[in-house]
Amino acid sequence: MAEPRVEIEYCTQCRWLLRAGWMAQELLTTFPAELGEVALVPGHGGVFEVRVEGETVWSRAVEGGFPDLPELKRRVRDRVAPSRHLGHTEKADAPG
Secondary structure (H helix, E strand, C coil), X not given: CCCCEEEEEEECCXXXXXXXXHHHHHHHHHCCCCCXXXXXXXXXXXXXXXXXXXXXXXXXXXXXXCCCHHHHHHHHHHHHCCCCCCCHHHHHHCCC
């Protein structure tokens, strides 16, 4: 079975390539064995979406703004390695 593909579609007009590239780097660093690739997809009209195997896990249009990195990692993890603990990232954001 092929590893999952993550796509980060970003608005070229808004110059969000650096943000998309940084998030891609963080995902590849966090999930080196679980991801097959992270693709940067040029878009327009203020788009910023993150998809795992075609399923949207973050949409700027729906949720507003950009995802916090720990939240994005959790959403990707839930689809590619649900039993994996994210270490200090998860502990820092845990309630209570």
